[in-house]
Amino acid sequence: MSEHIVSVRVYITIFLALLVGTALTVAAAFFDFPWRLNTIVALTIAVAKATLVVLYFMHVRYSARLVWVIVASALFWMGILFAFTFSDYFTRHWLSTGY
Amino acid sequence: MIESHATTQEVHGHRALQHHFENMEQQREAGTIGMWVFLVTEIMFFGGMFLAYALYRNMFPAAFASASNHLDITLGAVNTGVLILSSFTMAMAVYFTQVGKQRPQIIALVLTLILGLAFLGIKAVEYHEKYTDRLIPGHLIPGASFGPAVQEHDQPMDAHKLHLLPGATLKQVEMFYWIYFAMTGMHALHMIIGAGLLIFLIIWSMKGRFDPEYHGPVEVVGLYWHFVDIVWIFLFPLLYLLGRHFEH
């Protein structure tokens, strides 16, 4: 596994893309999306920006498979924490017994 | 990896090679993977707070929007730009180390440090605004307990007063501000730690410690710095932006 050196041009492109993403997310925040989509839009842009940082600034795109697995498992466990906790909160009122 | 064990027995060891590693490749790999594993713990650490945020935002949408709208969006956006720029200079620092250019490497590291400190400075200004508006939750600061002025409908707009949306209570706003301070405070703490690491890197790189074969520390601190950047990339929209559209 020899080291891959990312070129300066890629870094600059990513940097500019991140700035554009920031401007976009600010602009989108003031726009009233239907069906409460604002959260989804904001999170999508954030995820896209984070992905760019992870893939290029953090070199994951050029890294060993193990690094991919590590990143994926972190997200998976975050998912567990969220999904199972919300499985409680979202179903509490289904059976209303008064508490 | 296994082959490299056998073949590099005779190769002359690099001066930075630690005794228990077989070669530089193994040492660098261990460092990088170690940092990634550490970042997993960081993700879970922030994850607990993100969970609390998601839960209460879902419970008290009006209060969270009211409180969020009171944050200074300009400062937040500028700070996001500053942090992204610092991530870029950090990436360049790693690049210059990889290609073995010492001077640009030092300059990039110093720039990263300056930008990091600028972020913390702007953050401090924001915190101070919250302090004067009495938005520090609970009695985190003794003698300045939570109690912001509330904007009434018939009064003229005042930037220092809190505009409560229908259905929001002050208690719930206080909850938002506690989560805000917990998350941004924890983020700022990570920035401070990162700045400390950068100072070490600058000293070491001025001593000429790093070369294309040995630059693990620069790379690893870079990973950490980018991670802190990513946390902010999520904090900014979640804390500052969601809820703006209710007002406009």
Add this chain to the structure above:
Amino acid sequence: MQPIESFEVPAPSKVNYINAQYGLKSWLLTKDHKRIALLYLASITFFFFIGGIYALMIRLELLTPQGDFLQSTTYNKVFTQHGIIMVFFFLIPSIPATLGNFLIPMMIGAKDLAFPRINLLSWYVYLVGGLITIYALLAGGVDTGWTFYTPFSTTFSNSYVVATGLGIFINGFSSILTGLNFIVTIHTMRAPGMTWFRMPLFLWSHYATSLIMILGTPVIAITILLLAFERVAGVGIFDPELGGDPILFQHLFWFYSHPAVYIMVLPGMGVISELVANFSRKNIFGYSFVAFSSIAIAVFGFLVWGHHMFVTPQSVYAGMIFSFLSFAVAIPSAIKVFNWTATLYKSSISYDTPMLYALGFIGLFTIGGMTGLFLASLATDVHLSDTYFVVAHFHYIMVGGTLMAYMGGLHYWWPKITGRMYPEGWGRFSALVIFVGFNLTFLPQFIAGYLGMPRRYHAYPPEFQVFNVLSTAGASILGFGMLIPAIYFVWSMRYGRHAEPNPWHLPGLEWRTQSPPPTENFEVTPIVTWEAYEFAPPEETEVVGRFGPELERT
């Protein structure tokens, strides 16, 4: 018992990791994983005895139905501190930080862990966390139960919650650093030829344990931090008065603390896999199943935490999911138990002390695991929740499981660690005493709990006295049994018979170097050409003539 061919045991050298350097400084600043393991061994033994004293006080108080030995408030502190010390400062670091630290690099043929300085740091972090906790105990103690449930812990308790929380918070980093070190070491430091599926199962279970350590511990860290702030500064996300939800605390707490149970028991399972295979001289039955069941436990262990909250306002529907998944997590554990048993079948078992502990473990862990299923059933749990049934259940896992495995492992690797043999006769005797004492302590608690005796009370209705008298009697026997090894281990360090490099005649890498090992473990980096637990069948060895020279003459 055939000697190991294809490998020459190096001539006993006078220099080993213990006498390579002298002086207090050489220990306190060491970066050698073996010395750090001994530092951990000393410190966790210290905490074990503190926790043991609290256990003794609990059992003395419960000897009679009236609260005559301790006041109710004191009793609250005593059981809380017993739990905190035993869980956070003994059970969680016990096997990983001592045996794991010592053996992981040796078993993969490495010179040290990947990050020796971080390893030393983790011990200091542990120590600082421990000292802060001890300060809290001495200053006035803490009475919230080891679970720190809100809002009692944030609002109502008048004890040293913040200081204790800080101690546990700091200690958590020690756990994280250890787990990180193990994961990176197992990934990057394996000797040539040591593939994943040639690794001893001890390593698989430690890998799984480390996964839980790095994924779970940060969550408890932030939770305790938020709790401490809530208490100090009157801010709150757990406080109902501020619109918060105390159940959120329980979610976050058990997200770590249920998997933490597997942090405690998985390393024990690793030890048992070693003991069962090696003392029955047979390759483990279904190696890959045992290996992957460790990983499965680590993953499934994160999906069941809600079964601690069946009697809270947690949604019944979430409860059903958690209940179902709790049953599912029994499958990988059962795979292990069945595979150990199948390994024993038609093997040549030697009943040395470590094996006695291993056999004890299998039985006790099975009881502990099966009673866990009672508690994982929604309806039964309503009856059994917060009774002595729960106490008995988790002590069967923690003491009957982890402690037994820890003792077994300590005996097994003692010759490698110290270069001396422990007295075998005393070893077997004390293993038996501990087994009897343990069962006498906790078996009656199942019955008392089933009949309705609640936990965490210092007084109880007189009809439960017979069970408590039995339990206290058993605890005395257990305590006495634990003292015997404590004495002979110390004795053997000076007077024990010198151990050969491979006293048990086993193929594992850690036995292919001198006892005690040199600082860098091996003279040359070993090249692994054999599978784990590769005991050549006797007939084959006869044909090929693999017996040692003295046997070939006959």
